[in-house]
Amino acid sequence: MNLRAYAIAYLIFLYAPIILLPLFAFNDSTIIAFPLSGFTTNWFVELWETEALHAAVKNSLTIAVITAILSTLLGICASRAAAKYQFPLKRPIMGLIMVPLVLPEIIVGVSLLVVFVQMLDWSLGSWTVIAAHTLICTPFSIAILNGAFQNMDTSLEEAALDLGETPWSTFRLITLPLVMPGIISSLLISFTISLDEFIIAFFLTGAEPTMPVYIWGLLRFPQKLPAVMALGTILVVLSIVLLTIAELMRRRGLRRAGLKDTGGFL
Amino acid sequence: MTAPIIQLSNIQKYYGDYHALRDVSLNIAPGEFFSLLGPSGCGKTTLLRTIAGFEEASAGTLVLAGQDMAGVPANKRPTNMVFQSYAIFPHLSVAENVAFGLRRRSDLSKSGKAALVEEALAMVGLAGFGGRAAHALSGGQRQRVALARALILKPKVLLLDEPLSALDKKMREQMQGELRRLQRQVGITFILVTHDQEEALIMSDRIAVMFEGRIAQVAAPQTLYRRPVDKQVADFIGVMNFLPARARHAGDGIEVDIAGLGTTALDGEQCPAGRPQGAAEVGIRPEMMSLLFEGQTAGAGQSVSEGKVVEQYYYGDMTYYDVALPDVDQPLTLSMKNLVGRPVLDRGDTARVAWDARALVAFPA
Numbered sequence: 001m002n003l004r005a006y007a008i009a010y011l012i013f014l015y016a017p018i019i020l021l022p023l024f025a026f027n028d029s030t031i032i033a034f035p036l037s038g039f040t041t042n043w044f045v046e047l048w049e050t051e052a053l054h055a056a057v058k059n060s061l062t063i064a065v066i067t068a069i070l071s072t073l074l075g076i077c078a079s080r081a082a083a084k085y086q087f088p089l090k091r092p093i094m095g096l097i098m099v100p101l102v103l104p105e106i107i108v109g110v111s112l113l114v115v116f117v118q119m120l121d122w123s124l125g126s127w128t129v130i131a132a133h134t135l136i137c138t139p140f141s142i143a144i145l146n147g148a149f150q151n152m153d154t155s156l157e158e159a160a161l162d163l164g165e166t167p168w169s170t171f172r173l174i175t176l177p178l179v180m181p182g183i184i185s186s187l188l189i190s191f192t193i194s195l196d197e198f199i200i201a202f203f204l205t206g207a208e209p210t211m212p213v214y215i216w217g218l219l220r221f222p223q224k225l226p227a228v229m230a231l232g233t234i235l236v237v238l239s240i241v242l243l244t245i246a247e248l249m250r251r252r253g254l255r256r257a258g259l260k261d262t263g264g265f266l
Numbered sequence: 267m268t269a270p271i272i273q274l275s276n277i278q279k280y281y282g283d284y285h286a287l288r289d290v291s292l293n294i295a296p297g298e299f300f301s302l303l304g305p306s307g308c309g310k311t312t313l314l315r316t317i318a319g320f321e322e323a324s325a326g327t328l329v330l331a332g333q334d335m336a337g338v339p340a341n342k343r344p345t346n347m348v349f350q351s352y353a354i355f356p357h358l359s360v361a362e363n364v365a366f367g368l369r370r371r372s373d374l375s376k377s378g379k380a381a382l383v384e385e386a387l388a389m390v391g392l393a394g395f396g397g398r399a400a401h402a403l404s405g406g407q408r409q410r411v412a413l414a415r416a417l418i419l420k421p422k423v424l425l426l427d428e429p430l431s432a433l434d435k436k437m438r439e440q441m442q443g444e445l446r447r448l449q450r451q452v453g454i455t456f457i458l459v460t461h462d463q464e465e466a467l468i469m470s471d472r473i474a475v476m477f478e479g480r481i482a483q484v485a486a487p488q489t490l491y492r493r494p495v496d497k498q499v500a501d502f503i504g505v506m507n508f509l510p511a512r513a514r515h516a517g518d519g520i521e522v523d524i525a526g527l528g529t530t531a532l533d534g535e536q537c538p539a540g541r542p543q544g545a546a547e548v549g550i551r552p553e554m555m556s557l558l559f560e561g562q563t564a565g566a567g568q569s570v571s572e573g574k575v576v577e578q579y580y581y582g583d584m585t586y587y588d589v590a591l592p593d594v595d596q597p598l599t600l601s602m603k604n605l606v607g608r609p610v611l612d613r614g615d616t617a618r619v620a621w622d623a624r625a626l627v628a629f630p631a
Binding site for chain 2: 159160177
């Protein structure tokens with residue numbers, strides 16, 4: 001009984017703030033407070049009509065898509081190398097690649113700012129954000145793809161070679177289809193991470209803010225707060241959908257390879 | 267022997283400091299069912315993978331069907347392999363798996379390929395299974411798909427890496443018979459890697475026994491079993507009792523004085539490792555000795571010793587006994603078929619053991 005009460009309290013603590021988002025997004029008042037005053041979709045309409053927001057969303061989507069592709073490509077190379085080859089210092093090297101996973105983002109943001117602006121003399125913009133997001137997303141891609149590549153029986157590739165295929169056609173016909181669910185999962189997760197990443201983007205975004213940076217800017221105007229709630233609602237729904245698809249893909253990959261599920265992100 | 271299909275000459279393989287294959291030389295004839303037999307880690311799989319092209323020999327030459335294989339990758343070799351895990355492509359159907367090797371055959375029409383696939387599936391007893399998903403197959407069925415997939419390319423040599431080790435006993439025995447039948451039917455050279463000596467004996471025309479990267483003996487099953495070239499081989503193939511003895515040359519053969527059993531003469535053919543002089547060991551297989559029951563007398567040329575049964579193992583068709591003989595250090599293991607009316611002795615019973623000097627082999631100690 002106690003355990004159940006604890007579990008419920010825990011879930012409320014975890015999810016209540018998120019449930020408040022849609023609640024106030026549809027509330028007909030600029031003041032974020034109970035009691036609710038009525039149902040409205042005005043805040044969503046307002047989002048639709050804000051040009052600056054559209055630019056920020058477009059900016060974020062572009063960055064997220066390119067980041068997802070880059071980090072997944074890097075992830076494929078790294079996890080394939082880790083699964084297939086033995087080389088000196090393999091564990092330290094793989095460990096080093098995974099470090100951004102636990103590095104405070106503020107440190108990454110500040111140090112990249114120094115490198116880009118002071119040392120390389122680049123101007124800030126989407127490309128600097130993409131570079132930084134690729135850095136923090138690649139470890140996630142590797143974590144997902146490592147599973148996909150390591151679960152694959154290496155004799156499958158040997159069998160394809162043995163049956164007359166070249167190394168490249170073997171990769172295309174056997175390896176790629178078998179790790180495809182992992183690749184899609186990696187694309188979706190890095191896309192999601194990049195889309196809502198704030199701290200690094202705040203440092204490196206320059207004159208073209210990403211969506212989280214734009215939202216942060218809105219917070220200075222209390223009357224804009226319900227619109228932020230509406231935007232937050234959309235983002236939460238989108239994140240849940242994408243992460244669910246990613247997890248389904250990962251499980252499908254395991255099933256294809258005929259393996260038991262042993263964890264994962266969700 | 268006709269021109270060999272495979273000639274291995276002085277093959278060496280190193281992994282860093284580890285010497286995995288030590289000067290392996292071997293000729294295998296076309297159409298032969300050849301087995302590489304040895305305990306795990308003896309290099310048999312490495313040798314098979316070297317023939318397939320997945321490993322490159324550190325030194326030595328490999329000639330396959332008259333062509334030197336140096337620098338020839340696996341996909342260009344006239345060999346196909348059945349993997350231990352079967353390596354069935356899980357995302358393809360049974361028919362797509364079997365047809366995989368035909369992808370590059372532009373001379374075949376689509377229907378021509380389909381006919382070949384159906385023929386290959388029928389050959390392994392899976393007619394009509396083409397549409398099934400690969401991951402829905404049982405172990406035995408996956409094994410058959412792997413066979414069909416390799417045989418459809420009509421390779422010069424089929425390589426089988428412990429193909430039966432993942433199957434249960436009944437299935438394994440059934441597949442042993444089927445593999446043998448299939449090999450006779452297609453006439454392709456089969457090279458089988460196994461650690462199961464019984465499997466090698468049942469299936470092979472010839473067997474190479476390997477220990478620690480070197481070949482200890484290459485022989486037909488009967489020779490291997492009856493005249494093992496050294497104690498290690500004798501011990502690995504089946505069961506053999508070893509008794510300390512003293513030997514001296516006598517005529518073409520030797521005379522051995524076996525501790526506790528007396529002196530007897532052996533001919534040269536009973537000394538596969540050369541005639542021992544001085545300290546020697548004499549080996550005898552369990553089924554080459556027999557128990558004499560009440561009223562039975564020893565046959566011509568047989569010697570009899572009386573001892574006690576110290577352990578009894580009942581197998582159904584056979585009974586194995588450990589019998590302690592006076593003045594013999596270790597109990598001897600012997601086996602008797604459980605024939606109608608033949609009693610099964612218990613522990614502690616007195617046993618009269620009859621043995622024949624012709625069944626002995628002698629090794630230098």
